Amino acid sequence: MITSGHLLSINDLTRDGAFEVLDTARELSRITDGAIKKLPTLRGRTVVNLFFEDSTRTRLSFEAAAKRLSADVINFSAKGSSVSKGESLKDTAQTLEAMGAELVIVRHGSSGAAARLAQSGWIKSHVVNAGDGMHEHPTQALLDAYTIREHFPEHDRDFTGLRIGIVGDILHSRVARSNALLLTSLGAQVVLIAPPTLIPIGVSSWPVEISYDLDAEIESLDAIMMLRVQSERMNDAFFPSEREYARGYGLGAERVNAMKERAIIMHPGPMNRGLEISASSADSERSVILEQVSNGVLVRMAVLYLLMGGTAIPTEGVLV
Amino acid sequence: MSVVLDQSEIDRSLKRIAHEIIERNHGLDSVILLGIPTRGVTLAQRIGSFLAQIDTQVPVGSLDITMYRDDLRLRPPRPLVPTQIPAEGLEGKNLVLVDDVLFSGRTIRAALDAIGELGRPKTVQLAVLIDRGHRELPIRADYVGKNIPTNARESVRVQLREIDSLDQVEVTL
Numbered sequence: 001m002i003t004s005g006h007l008l009s010i011n012d013l014t015r016d017g018a019f020e021v022l023d024t025a026r027e028l029s030r031i032t033d034g035a036i037k038k039l040p041t042l043r044g045r046t047v048v049n050l051f052f053e054d055s056t057r058t059r060l061s062f063e064a065a066a067k068r069l070s071a072d073v074i075n076f077s078a079k080g081s082s083v084s085k086g087e088s089l090k091d092t093a094q095t096l097e098a099m100g101a102e103l104v105i106v107r108h109g110s111s112g113a114a115a116r117l118a119q120s121g122w123i124k125s126h127v128v129n130a131g132d133g134m135h136e137h138p139t140q141a142l143l144d145a146y147t148i149r150e151h152f153p154e155h156d157r158d159f160t161g162l163r164i165g166i167v168g169d170i171l172h173s174r175v176a177r178s179n180a181l182l183l184t185s186l187g188a189q190v191v192l193i194a195p196p197t198l199i200p201i202g203v204s205s206w207p208v209e210i211s212y213d214l215d216a217e218i219e220s221l222d223a224i225m226m227l228r229v230q231s232e233r234m235n236d237a238f239f240p241s242e243r244e245y246a247r248g249y250g251l252g253a254e255r256v257n258a259m260k261e262r263a264i265i266m267h268p269g270p271m272n273r274g275l276e277i278s279a280s281s282a283d284s285e286r287s288v289i290l291e292q293v294s295n296g297v298l299v300r301m302a303v304l305y306l307l308m309g310g311t312a313i314p315t316e317g318v319l320v
Numbered sequence: 321m322s323v324v325l326d327q328s329e330i331d332r333s334l335k336r337i338a339h340e341i342i343e344r345n346h347g348l349d350s351v352i353l354l355g356i357p358t359r360g361v362t363l364a365q366r367i368g369s370f371l372a373q374i375d376t377q378v379p380v381g382s383l384d385i386t387m388y389r390d391d392l393r394l395r396p397p398r399p400l401v402p403t404q405i406p407a408e409g410l411e412g413k414n415l416v417l418v419d420d421v422l423f424s425g426r427t428i429r430a431a432l433d434a435i436g437e438l439g440r441p442k443t444v445q446l447a448v449l450i451d452r453g454h455r456e457l458p459i460r461a462d463y464v465g466k467n468i469p470t471n472a473r474e475s476v477r478v479q480l481r482e483i484d485s486l487d488q489v490e491v492t493l
Contacts, residue, residue, distance in 0.1 A: 031400075309396050
């Protein structure tokens, strides 16, 4: 179980806790596969999507997850709100809690925003980090781990022996950090592949390998995770031209053909087709990009369910 | 602590329940058994094998009701366990729910909600190994292994050899 009542970072989860989320998501997928599309579990409870940054799939995915558990969802996006009048994170969050929010899903451009919200004592709600600056995006890492696990059933309880490449804009990527932490804690070997300018300082403390050469690594990878080149965060010249980036680190047909037989292609979305991933690779048989989206809803349902449970100590037999 | 049912008594109770199921449904056409995890599933399988000995084989499945409980606020979330609905579905069946202990009735209410999502059985019947009283909802069992009057603070512990390596029901304070 997630003991802190929040999911701010992958570090909030032990290895067993991570498997608990993944197992719960798998059972939810079995339940919602058939006739049942909606479960009554969180009926009457309110979840807020507090989004200070643009997002399509993460916000929709959390919303879908909450609705499939019958929770009420309030969507908040900074654009068109009082945030543009200068309202602070604290006041916004307290306002939403006063309206009955019990769990806040927050995305913010500043690293640590979710932790601030959870730990400052401003609000009593559970907090789920849906991406904070260049720091972490734990539910994305969980859905990626879920997707990898479904494709490698022989690694169901242990990712040891899987080699996973994360390619591209590591510097600006919260997805890369969360994934590196989670996948290595599950036992996988993670290699970050990027031009030196897009590797963050301090990466030596991460439990990963670093490579600057995609072609040297491609044949050894079981899964390749292409990261979006985050032009909106790039206020410097990190590479000479888009064409040169695509040639060095883009995933085109030739590289796809060099991959292991069962290797899969992942992308957290949104994709820059033609830059980090070619259209043919994104649509190839190896691509699991749409599965990642469906799995995202399941994993987020699991997180909401596990966070919103009570805390009383179970008494044997009382509710049998 | 006192043992209220031992292995042979559990066997006899389940065999009797099997006979009663046949009697009440005039045979086993369109009867299916659904056990409520964990021990309800084991009991459903045992009743199923008695039915097969006496008459004929019926489909046996399991129904996890965790997501339908109304006490999520009060208790830590429980791990989910598989729900297996027999391939022929529930539509028009005489569905027998099987659980180990009937107490407040809330588990059965949750199970009825879950069944409502899955289809429309012709009838829903309830078989339990132990009925210990203290109902909080208007729910009763159709087939009861043994009625055990209990104090609300006592707990009833059902152990089955498939899970607990012995067959025994005990009441502890």
